[in-house]
Amino acid sequence: MSSLLSLAIWIPIFGAFVVFACGEQKKLARWTALAVAFAGFAITLPLYIGFDPAQAGMQFVEQRPWIPLLNIEYLLGVDGISVLFILLNSFVTILVVIAGWEVIEDKVAQYMGAFLIMSGLMNGIFCALDAVLFYVFFEASLIPMYIIIGVWGGPNRVYAAFKFFLYTLLGSLLMLIALIWLYLSSGGSFNLLEWHQLRIDMTPQILLFLAFLVAFAVKVPMWPVHTWLPDAHVEAPTGGSVVLAAIMLKLGAYGFLRFSLPIAPDASHTLAPLMITLSLIAVIYIGFVALVQADMKKLIAYSSISHMGFVTLGFFIFNQLGIEGALVQMVSHGFVSAAMFLCVGVMYDRLHSRQIADYGGVMHRMPKFAGFFVLFAMANAGLPATSGFVGEFMVALGAIKFNFWVGFAAATTLVLGAAYTLWMVKRVVYGPVGNSHVAELADISHREFLFLALLALCVLAMGVYPFPFTEVMHASVDNLLKHVAVSKL
């Protein structure tokens, strides 16, 4: 039995305590954190290399009894749906450590440690196959995020952290009830894979679906439970925004695939029109809202919600293009949103403003940065040959196949996405130098160049050759679709 998954979870978490031990020795804390992050990433590489794409089921499975009294197991495993997110998460952790390198001067060890712990916990979410284990990771991962926002956040951080907390509270409770119900009706099992085979009547299926919906929709976030996200992003430090956008938003979407669809397939089909409608509202309504934002972080936050609308849309049109497109979109959004928030962070570190109106003509002072920013903006607008195109294109094709008008509504993002992203670029990057502060901006440092270039490579590689990304998904997605097509009534 391989223990790669356990290592992927626990290396960052125990590494974090080593980082804590560095105390006030900032330099040591930074280097230790970077070493831990690299170790965490290195351990995930064999997961991808050793992954057998032909196999639909769980791989790298670890199964140990945890609390035998309640039949709770320490059960881990990954399939083609989850493996990419573990890699993405571990990769983003490295970026976050580098991005916070000189920027965070206050409580460095704690800052780095919090991100490492979060990284480990989120790996846990993506590979937990026992419902209690999943729940523990799912809830625990919120705590470092509250703290990151609450301690290193902006002036209005208390409101933002509270809103975040309030939203997730209700969802968590409902999910807990659903889990207990499933435990009882499965005759005392928390094994997710066993739950997938459970026969459930329509009414309980609907109720289960709705309970999970509340929990996961908040995380995605779907309209109308999305308003915590812009506030959280605005108050979070750059690293917090990066992890929030790149990984945390994916947890909810992942939940749909692991819980809602396979456990309640009939309810999923029945409620698909609702899910599609909510997704399309997210794409269009939020697209319009993003257009009028004056704060860059808010704009990108709304853009994230709109892009996640494509993900949930892809899930509920029940074809391979849709689900795989949604997964690709999730990975791509991990790169692109991370890059966009890092770009805003680069500017914020210099000017201490996120207001679009405080910038203008940045390219004259920061030409290298401007090049990156325009590239990532184009990826955000879904330009072909960037990763942003692939997922949207697949979901759009899937949606048109499913229903022309759904595809029609979804495709409006071509115009809306370009409008809000490039209008921001126009006002920030182009034009004459906006004011005397902009005139004094210095171009990106080697450290900043490093993380932006890494992301640029990812964005372009995935856009030019997405084949390896989708290759690992096929078997699992196919399996899921077959599973969902069979009624459990």
Next chain:
Amino acid sequence: MKLLYLIVPLAPLFGAIVAGLFSKAVGRAGAHSITILGVAISFLAALAVLFDVMNGRSFNGDIYTWLESGGLKLSIGFLIDPLTAVMMVVVTFVSLMVHIYTIGYMAHDEENWPADSKAGTNSYQRFFAYISLFTFSMLMLVMSNNFVQLFFGWEAVGLVSYLLIGFWATRPTAVYANLKAFLVNRVGDFGFLLGIGLVAAYAGSLDYAAVFGKAKDLAAITEATTGWPLATAICIGLFVGAMGKSAQFPLHVWLPDSMEGPTPISALIHAATMVTAGIFMVSRMSPLFELSDTALSFVIVVGAITTLFMALIAIVQTDIKRVVAYSTLSQLGYMTMALGASAYSVAIFHLMTHAFFKAVLFLGAGSVIIAMHHEQDMRKMGGLRKYMPITYATVLIGAIANAGLPPFAGFFSKDSVIEAVHLANVPGAGFAYFCALAAVFVGGLYSFRLVFFAFHGKERFRDAHHDEHGHATHHDEHGHHGAHGSHEPHESPKVVTVPLILLSIPAIASGWLIGSLLYGNWFGDAIFFAEAHPAMAHMKEAFHGVFGMMAHGVTTLPFWLAISGAALAWFLYIKRPDLPAVLREKFALPVKILENKYGLDDFNQWFFANGACGIGRSLWKAGDQAVIDGVAVNGSAKLIGWFAGVVRLIQSGHLYQYAFSMIIGVFVLLTLWMNRV
């Protein structure tokens, strides 16, 4: 074999990467040498491909699989047939000329940037990188053997166009124009994507050959959700894409504004190549378009409106580049009408001749602009022919070709378009024929107006710099030229005039290829037309060689319309130069309508731009803030006070560290406790 095909797009890409990413290392000369070398190699390889194709060697194959999902295999691959080969040669040739020309045009580009702008230090290299990147993208577009790569190239040329329109990013008008261009094109791409999506959904493939093979079956299908005939839905979707890229009414609004970009790209991108991508695409899709008379009818009417109404605007423009821009719109309308008339090869033929003579006109206009120290207003020109004889001669060639007079290239292609539209039998063809004829007259007028206004008559530039305040500031920016101490315009350097001369040769002679291109089965299977659309067949019967066509041409209406247009221009701008002002006053209202471009820009700004912001603002304020946050979330606002207390506690010390430890501790203790039995 494949290697040769790969060289064509990759050589310019290599140049673009070197000039773009290593601009400091290679310097100016390095940047232009390597990009020109890349495009020259590409041009030679394209010629080799053309000869290959002439010897009957076509190619259709994949390079690599881009993506596979849901039974759909999406590849990057090439389809090399006569249609592609013609486009490859036209694109690489014009691109090569423009690359060389750019050495002269951008020589003093640092003057266009503020002194302290770091982006201005390598703008020269960046420009070459962009136009080479454009050449790569355009080649990928025309060489594609499937819809996905087509869409790639389609959006990539749009990206480069965006970057180049806004190249002089200090100018607010330029960065407004590039955003507008991108967004209007995205509206077109919206339709394009839906068309591609329908193809994928119903044909189960996005490979040209596979889809065209199923064309007959597609014709019989009704789209499930909408109840529309599938072929019509697909074709109209695809054509909406072409309307954006090829600037057809009402999506044409971005093209005139794109003139904010440096002139070389106006010639390369916004006249000769990119804007013709839509024409090329529809020709490529002829097996699909032939299935739907409704779509063809739509195409011909849109083309007709564009042709005539854009030509009319050209008459009142005073900016030399904008005259050429509106003339481009009108000519694109001709190509579109030819598509609607099922005369796809005629459209491609006009595309080719137009690429040459319009590139001449734009580059000639650019040469004038250099000589006038970046002045584009024709009211401040006049009498330039004495000072710039080469530019004058080439622009004259371009203008005659544009007006469609024999024996210049434009005559053959434009006359063929008109004839094809005349013979077309789809609904709307009659209207199109009228527009086509009227636009010939208008075309003669605006083409020669440009020549007479800028190159003949009074030398108005002599008093131009005294009278205007705005000009004085402008003048300061170009102190470099002022330092020469002379305001006398002079002929441009050889890097400018040689490309002009080289391009005027095909602007004169490329029309003579009509016999083999249109009636010699040159395009073979690449272009398809149904038997119900017999325009081409009739034209083939009536064709009796180049000289026969010319002899017949001078006896027909279009020729005399063009001549009268030219004569009117002569009368108004040489014989009675006082008349235009009088006419302007007499016909104040129509002139105003034309100057306001039928009010479309204002409408779009008001309805779409401001409207979208209005919707966004109300959704945000009313939806997000008032309803969701106000009612649902902040109803529990009192809790915030309590929560704030807890958070303050956390912040006060290292408490959260203990919190982490506690979580882990609880985890461990729980495990031990639960397992103690």
